[in-house]
């Protein structure tokens with residue numbers, strides 16, 4: 347039974363106002379065909395935290411509606427390193443984050459092993475690094491209860507042969523790699539299976555308040571600009587770097603610092619485990635395996651707007667030169683892509699951005715006069731479950747629900763929705779096909795076959811989402827190999843036309859959107875082989891297919907032509923060669 351003492355809880359049903367016209371994309375349309383939707387909680391933001399909260403609440407018997415202005419993991423959850431932190435990175439100056447990471451790592455290994463590559467990690471110092479820090483490191487770890495085992499130089503080099511010959515110290519730690527896309531897709535899939543709802547491409551644009559409560563939330567479909575509203579009992583702001591903006595819409599002031607970080611993806615996997623530079627956190631000091639590739643980064647640059655970020659050439663140069671001090675081949679290896687994400691750091695008014703705690707902040711707005719509103723921000727991917735638990739505890743208590751959190755022990759189910767993000771799964775499945783069965787490979791870099799594309803398209807359609815290239819790419823490895831979509835994009839489109847999922851000119855727009863996204867990530871790493879690849883992509887798609895690729899440039903009102911970008915970045919490649 348739900349208590350109704352709080353004036354914010356006077357209604358039990360949460361009525362969604364119907365949109366005026368029926369031109370909203372399929373998912374929204376199907377959703378709104380239902381006259382009323384039973385939901386207790388509106389969650390804003392479809393990253394690891396928002397999807398984690400949806401699952402946590404659903405396991406307590408509380409259904410929710412999650413709205414996301416982009417697609418799942420459009421924010422930092424899709425733009426991070428994928429490191430399941432042992433906590434050792436934070437031992438010197440952020441013991442709380444260190445302990446949280448260690449404890450959550452243990453829980454996630456038990457409950458979501460399919461999302462984790464339990465590859466282990468090493469902290470490595472090279473000549474010139476601060477030997478005092480090296481000497482104190484094990485003591486710092488012990489203080490936070492984190493295990494760090496000294497490794498001889500010989501054993502370290504044997505385990506990771508690409509390490510620098512200037513290695514002076516190494517410690518083994520319990521780091522791992524986690525697939526953030528699989529994690530969020532599985533969390534929301536489980537929440538939906540338990541009765542919750544998801545609306546992507548739907549942005550919260552305004553709140554209506556009455557008597558210390560949010561009574562109505564206005565949503566806008568970002569494609570059609572249709573507005574509609576929902577009357578929730580409880581509202582959770584899990585909008586990550588955008589949480590300050592969302593709070594401001596509700597009249598609550600939260601000062602967020604935006605710290606952008608950039609990461610580079612190598613063509614192949616460079617190390618068995620995670621390699622951390624043994625020094626206080628700095629630029630480009632972590633290399634994380636991402637299945638068949640490695641991810642090198644990151645940086646920490648203050649930006650003014652989380653919507654206006656992109657990797658820069660200067661960051662790329664910094665990351666490569668710093669990373670190469672630890673692993674010299676990082677200077678010459680082929681990079682296939684760069685990407686950036688924004689960390690929301692809750693302002694404490696002093697120190698540089700790396701000194702701000704990476705722990706999370708849960709704001710109970712009841713304390714400042716909004717009884718049915720809470721904001722959860724900051725933290726780490728590694729601690730998303732704990733963030734979700736604390737938020738769900740608060741909101742469940744407000745709703746009079748006393749069921750305890752179950753995500754500490756309840757396994758996260760593996761579903762069709764998250765399965766295809768795993769590197770290497772598509773070729774494995776393809777190899778197992780019955781002898782004689784035709785199943786053409788559409789993406790040669792990642793070995794994605796027709797049957798995989800069909801399975802992904804079916805799952806998207808079942809969820810009311812368009813089976814387009816971007817949606818398929820987000821849920822698989824499509825376009826993530828060295829060709830960055832040059833060949834697979836057209837093959838997948840042709841397959842979609844052949845089996846009747848596409849008709850008319852829509853394919854050209856899909857191609858543009860997909861390749862533009864890939865292009866954005868390649869621009870800062872145009873040198874050597876990847877520049878040659880990019881020129882081939884341009885020749886094929888602009889020259890042969892006459893498809894004018896454009897890249898949205900946040901600093902310029904007019905989009906630039908690909909050929910302009912190429913001319914500019916060729917100079918960068920000349921410098922590097």
Ligand SMILES: Cc1cc2nc3c(=O)[nH]c(=O)nc-3n(C[C@H](O)[C@H](O)[C@H](O)COP(=O)(O)OP(=O)(O)OC[C@H]3O[C@@H](n4cnc5c(N)ncnc54)[C@H](O)[C@@H]3O)c2cc1C
Nearest residue numbers: 391393394395415421422423427429550586607687727728
């Ligand atoms: C460069 C970088 C590297 C990192 N590396 C690691 C790592 O290796 N390990 C680790 O543990 N952590 C790492 N992190 C931290 C981790 O990525 C974040 O803590 C985590 O992903 C935050 O998830 P979130 O769901 O809170 O926020 P987000 O993932 O940012 O989700 C917020 C969502 O809200 C949506 N949204 C915003 N406004 C609205 C609105 N008005 N209406 C509807 N939706 C809205 C956004 O589109 C976004 O999808 C890294 C972060 C960065 C930036």
